[in-house]
Structures are given as structure tokens and as C-alpha cells.
Amino acid sequence: MEMLIKTFAGLEELLAQEITDLGGQDVEIQTRAVSCTGDRQLLYRLNLWLRTGLRVLVPIHRGQVNNEQELYDSIRQVDWDQYLSPD
Secondary structure, X not given: OEEEEEOOOOOHHXXXXXXXXXXXXXXXXXXXXXXXXXXXXXXHHHXXXXXXXXXXXXXOOOOOOOOHHHHHHHXXXXXXXXXXXXX
């Protein structure tokens, strides 16, 4: 599973090392974030033990958009019932 972990500017290297130490694979430093791959157990470990990570995000959809309408069209392709319910 892909994950993107947000952080403050300047902490990307430290965050990448933390993720690697916790078992993250394919660790890649980005601007104010670090991406990695791993299983659900890694997701839980990152949420529990990261000190320099602000949020652990798991992408649910990818799409190329060039304007606002394409963004809305892309979002409508997501099966939101998998993630949200009226209750």
C-alpha cells in the first residue's frame, strides 16, 4: 500500500529515517512529505511511533486534472460507499 506522510519543511530527512527504521519500503523524500510503501501493520506503526510526521495519508484515487471540472469529474469516479456511509 502506498502512503504519504506530511511533515514540516526541513524535517524530511529525519522523517525518512524514522520511516525506514519502522520498516517502510521505497522511501522517497518530497517537499514537506515522505512517501513509502508497506502493509497495514506499517500504517499502524507509523501512526503510533512517528515523531516528525504530521499526517499519514493513504491515497484512494489518482487522476490527472487540468481544470476544476476535470477535478470534479475525477472525484465522481471514486466509489465513496467504500469509505463513507450516510450514518
